[in-house]
Amino acid sequence: MEIKSVLSSKIDAAFTQLGLQxxxxxxxxxxxEFGDYQANGVMAAAKRAQKNPREVASQVVDILDLAGVASKVEIAGPGFINITLEAKFLAQNMPGRVDPVTEAATIVVDYSAPNLAKEMHVGHLRSSIIGDCLVRVLEARGHHVIRQNHVGDWGTQFGMLLTFMQDNNADGRTDALADLELFYRAAKVRFDADDNFRSRARLAVVGLQSGDADSLSAWQHFIEISMTHCDDIYQRLGVTLTRKDIAGESSYNDDLAQVVKDLDAQSLLQESAGxxxxxxDQFKNKKGDILPVIVQKSDGGYLYATTDLAAIRHRTGTLKANRVLYFTDARQSLHFKQIFAVASVAGFNRNNASLEHMPFGSMLDAKGKPFKSREGGVIKLSDLLDEAERRATELVRQKNPHMSQAQAENLGRVIGIGAIKYADLSKNRTSDYVFDWNQMISFEGNTAPYLxxxxxxxxxxxSKGDVKVEDLPSQVIAIDEHERRLAVTLAGFNDTLDQVIEEGMPHLLCSYLYELATRFTQFYEACPILKSDGQDRSRRLALANDTAMTLRQGLDLLGIGVVSHM
RNA sequence: GCGCCCGUAGCUCAACUGGACAGAGCAUCGGCCUUCUAAGCCGAGGGUUGAAGGUUCGAGUCCUUCCGGGCGUACCA
Structure with missing residues (x-):
């Protein structure tokens, strides 16, 4: 149950009864000392009604019915209402599982979106794992989620790659494409140096766009290999995207001309410099300069604005989304503001859906510069994951000198990938963040290994106490103060998930889990569990079990695994 | 130039969207392993929230100006 919602609805009802806004x-x-929950709304409501806030608070408390929920309700300070939850209510709200929402929505989540011309690099990490976390949380809460991997599978660069592929007879050879990054670089060198190659590459683009069968089959072959690389990364990262979630740029090709035509039919289109x-109007600055949203280039080609407009029609129309969440780089903020606005005036948002750009910042190095390899190039995601696993495995070996190499590597995988994901997910999405191996790999404090x-x-x-989890009581009344604080934290799980869904912010779940783990460890240090008997023992084991289930469930929602020993 | 975002402890980050004395981790210092895993726990120091005004019962959060940084800004995505 969501504690906050329960309390809010009761207090809101009291507000209504008193005619408060x-x-x-x-x-x-x-x-x-302020209890478990506090309500801060009285002060603002009292001001609006021009009444004394403390008096209003006392009126609210008088008619407030929190029977079975709160054991104590106090007014404090200028008009805070402090609420202490009833022990029995807490007992009924040990989570261990996620409650489904009453009204499920259809939510399209656009995330990951690698460029298939190259291999995935660090720039794709944030979109992939933040988006995947939201997808997991939304599904856990019972929403109908439609993943959309808007891969870059179309455009001029493919002409270059296909021509290079033909020249090197690489069509049927996956080994030539084993390292897409090298392949791309080699093709680019050729493209920049060779005029003849360049013009053939341009012709290949025309061939692709006009639907030439040979070009298309070569293109499909290339895409297939590139997607195999992505699948491998997704699998290692624990990202739930599959082939059926792919809705790449190319899938909107047939609708692009129609998008432009429809804009024209509504007299929204204007030619400018061809x-x-x-x-x-809203994209005008003070001087009156207007920013255009270009939907068709002077050479007739279409742009990402056109594709994104077509995608909006598809998602809100065919897919019937109530919400569409876009997890892309913050640098695309203006672009999304523009296409959302165009979609709105053009009536492309077929379902009056909430279109939400969920921007995120860049990864920086320890010096605050964009995160690059030592040579200044992009870092392949597979290399980054290799290093995370290697470092974690090394640490596991240090902590467990007698462990076999194979077992250490198994643990190292879960811990290393978990660490790298958590380091990202635990930070506020919107700002840039510093990627620092030393910090991440210390595995101390607010990190995945701690959880x-x-x-x-x-x-x-x-295992040590030979405890059968199914024999433990499902509801227990916390007695010791450490137990109680743990129980209060446990009860807040579903509230946290709601907030993550509302704001698209996984770091709220991380903070919650860190607090939960901290509370548990404090309880663990203070209260003997196996060494206590009778009710003390079963009560504490039940709390421990609920903590374990919530931690596992919470980490799973972050896409991070657990191990039974480390 | 214009627009968006950011500036919080030495470092990395929080602060539930205007709430009570700004919290964590790292680093530093001091305690705790013959007792359920020390990747842990307990404690100490460390802040004029970039600066100055303003709004109000209350401001890290809202408004104005300034300083410093990042990003975007017509046919790449």
Whole structure:
């Protein structure tokens, strides 16, 4: 159950009854002395009604019915309402699982979107794992999720690659394409140096666009190999995207001319310097200069704005999305503002869906510069994952000198990939973040290994104490203060997931899990579990089990695995 | 030039969107392993939230100006 929603709806009802305008503004209490939850909305509502906030608070509390939910409701300060939850209510809200929402929505999530001309590099990491986390959380809450991997599988660069492929007789040879990055670079060198090659490459693009069978089959072959590279990365990263989620740029080809035609039919189109543009007033600066949204180049070609407009029609029309979430680089903010606006005036948003750009910042190195390889080039994602696994395996070996190499490598995979993902997911999506191996690999503090470690300690309790989890009570009343704080934290799980869904912010789930693990470890240090008897023992084991299930479930929603020993 | 984002402890990040004394981790210093995994726990120090004004019961959060940084800004995505 969502504690915040329960409290909010009760307090909102009291507000309505008293004729007050405003929201309850419930949040977890800032300090232990303020109870478990606090409602801050009275002050604002009282001001609006020009009444004394403390009096209003006392009226709210008088008619507030929190029977079975709260054991204590107090007014504090200028008009805060502090709420302490009833022990029995807490007992009923030990999560261990995710509750489904009452109204499921259809939500399209656009994420990952690698350029298939090259191999995936670090720039694709954030979109892939942040988007995948949202997908997991949305599905867990019972929403109908449609993944859309908007891969870059079309455009001029493919002319170059296909021509290079033919010249090198690489059509049927996967080994030539084993390293797409090298292949791309070699093709680019040829393209820049050889006029004849360049013109043949341009012809190949024309062939592709006009649907020439040979060009198309070569193109398909190339795409197939490139996607195999992506699948491998997704599999290693634990990203749930599959082939059926691919809706690349090429899939909108047939609709692009129609998009332009439809814009024209609504008199939204204007020619400027030979290009077909949409000019909207809201993209005018103070001086009156208007920014165009170009939908067709002067040479007749289409652009990503055109493709994205076609995608909006498809997603809100055919797919019937209520929400469309775009996980792309923050640098595309203006682009999305523009196409959302165009879609709106042109009536392309068929379902009146909420179109939301979920931008994220760049990865920087320790010096605050864009994260590059030592040579200044892009870093392949596969290399990054190799290094994470290598470093983690090394650390596992240090901590467990007697462990076999194979076992250390197994642990190293889960821990290393978890560490790299968590380091990213735990930071606020919108800002740039510093990627630092030394920090990430220390595995101390707010990291995935800390959470995984808390989980293994619980598993260790169960195996050492020969505990059958199914025999544990499903509801227990917390007694010790450490138990109670743990129970309150456990109860907040579903609230956290709601917030992640609302704002598209996985770091909120990370913060929650870190707090949960911290609370558990404090409880673990303070309260003997296996060494206690009777009710103390079963109660504490039940709390430990709920913590373990919530940690595992929460990490799974982040796309991070757990191990039973580390 | 114009637009968007950012500036919080030595470093990396939080702060539930205007709430109570700005919190964590790393690093530093001091304690805790014959007791359920020390990848842990307990404690200490460390802040004029870039600066100055303003709005109000209350501002890291909103408004104005300035300083510093990043990104974007007509046919790449």
């Amino acid at each position: 405003g929201q309850a503004a419930v949040q977890a209490s800032a300090r232990a 290009a077909q543009c949409v000019f909207l 995984q470690y808390a989980y293994t300690r619980i598993q260790s309790l169960f």
